[in-house]
Amino acid sequence: MTDPFATRPSPPPATLPREVVEARAWRIENARAPLCLLQASGVAGDADGFARIDLVVEDGRIAGIGPAGGFHLDGEDLPRVDLGGRILLPRLVDVHTHIDKGHIWPRRPNPDGTFPGALSAVAADRDAHWSAEDVARRMDFSLRCALAHGTGALRTHIDSSGRQTAISWPVFAEMRETWRGIVALQGVSLFPLDLIHEDPHQFHEIVSTTARYEGVLGAVTFLGSAPDARIDGALDILMKTAAAEGLDLDLHVDESLAPEARTLERIADAAIRNRFPGRILAGHCCALAAMEEGEAARVIDKVAQARIAVVSLPMCNMYLQDRAAGRTPRMRGVAPLHELEAAGVPVMVASDNTRDPFYAYGDLDLLEVFREATRILHLDHSGNRWLRTIAATPADVMGIDRAGRLEAGDAADLVLLRARSMDELLSRPQSDRIVLAAGRPLASSPPDYSELDDLMHRRP
Template structure:
């Protein structure tokens, strides 16, 4: 591929110095047997008999990594919408739909549909949270394991269990049971955290269960405007207290943006010290947070990404929910997510290396070193755009793109929503 434009922050294994402007470098990429055999400055002589494509300055990204989704909830909107767009209504609607409809057949069909969307858009790895309160855990986790095996080589699928942390109040053996199930499935241990009386006790139990089984941790954290919600601080303290050496990913972390500066800064210092990673879900949180009937929202519901990044805290953005009561829209397209995050959180002036939020940073927390990178010797898994720079891409994210896997273009045809009509009870 001649005259490609590559984000310098995502390129590795290049031996020569290639000039970069605005974080972008112009290069030629040699693809051999499905791998990137060389990345070199444009214009260096190549053998005349090599077939080539002239990208004319087109931007090249690696396939991207979506580290926080809910595939098991996805696409239920037609049969169970959110009547007012609020968080409590979303909880109630999803709970009712789960009880009424979430058979293995139902969960599998919707998750498969979602994976087809993500794959077509250029995602090569995805972590999904799995609602895990019995009896749903016994239904959904086997489905996840089946899909992970079937999609191997196309989309790397990880699962993280999801339950409210005060589920542990009962002390009925649930934690050991779900942690064993997660470990057997090669998943990630997780929970929704908020300010309950036994929060620290339950966090210590989760860290201990993860350590015993060699599991990483993934939490839903402080998804509220309430400045008194400080479970992020408690998670960082628990990580330090336990000496935990796995990866810890905290999602949402909305409330810290409404806290006094000094209190927020102290928490961020703890988060940095604890080695916690943070993912913001800007599209979903803008949909839910600050919503009140007849009132324009006053805040965006996103966390303090700039302040976190300045402290060396690994930060990322992800899709979260898709066409369900928590977010009525979305298509698991990380180019859209990155574009909206840039606009919402002002990840620009300069754009810099914020593209790492949907590539290397989530790949690292998911322990997938071959994903989200343009590496000499690595797989030729990439997204090719007609857009030539960040301004063109972020202005027209739905513009022309081609997805290569092992150097070959895939069929980017998206599944038709009509395929789900019978499952969701939708009449033509």
């Protein structure tokens, strides 16, 4: 029996023993898997919400899962890896990203760290640089980062206004085919909701493009003005159009702490009024945390009635919200996930922007996102089901069957960690994780930033 961690010198790429890598079938023993992501009979959870399991990989799929030491397949005589009680996860699901914007910070930083600064910087960079080649190379770089960190499915918003719609969507479609079977990709159109009234022709072009590329329809619903009847009318058009085209919705909602940022309730009302049949995901919802408790509870109840799911983007929101020069921020700018979950609303956390004017940092590493979300949102001391927020729940919202879970018959898309407990998982960045795709180890390091130097107008 081999321990892949104990026999490895430090700090080489994480890998598995050769006899395992070359085997058609092999066995993982004595792993700790989160019960909230595990579909197997005869296993029981401990106080941390983990179960000790054995797992058999055969022809790139999970052939069976059972209690550690008590699970065997007939005729089994396989190479094996003993994890020694270390954590095993499914590959993770990042439901809200912007890989079309990713990694432009070196050539277009945010001038002051504010939301308006981000908007203007991205607009200037998009107009100057976002050719098909530029978008494709940055998308590919982003996906290789996500893959190295253990992401198995990813949804990206795609700026869809003006000439960019015709540039970026074909690039995304090609990327989706290239990465098929490695990382499952979904695209979401991103445009200001006001466009529905201001330029109906362009709106219908965006809808047509989104449908043609089997995407999700998205919009930004707060742009600095309090919602009114005009916003209600735009939401009605959006939902009727999406329903007619068979499209789900994924909206940027109230990404502000301003008192007038109140469109989440209007979205819920519109979904109920229109009996919208598809899935709706609301991202950000920062203003919900700034409401008085009674008002927030009333809105949350409507969100639950409307079957809207909510994703918080804690790292990006804390970067942008409540920022003013020379002043320490007071507000976290993150959605109240505890209250939403208690009301029956599916809740998630995700990466959002990466090294662009909306967030200067990040690497599409969902374990980093979860670690920071735990601290920011106090996900600790409140049950042990929160790993669902980066795995099973976003997989459900994306409609991806058998992703973000550990179940016999699934692809053996796994993440093996050195950590043995939630405390160990959250205390270190887990940079020595082993990521498996179809039972085979992947390169453990994300790509080097120097690959993009020519796009950033730097000389080696």
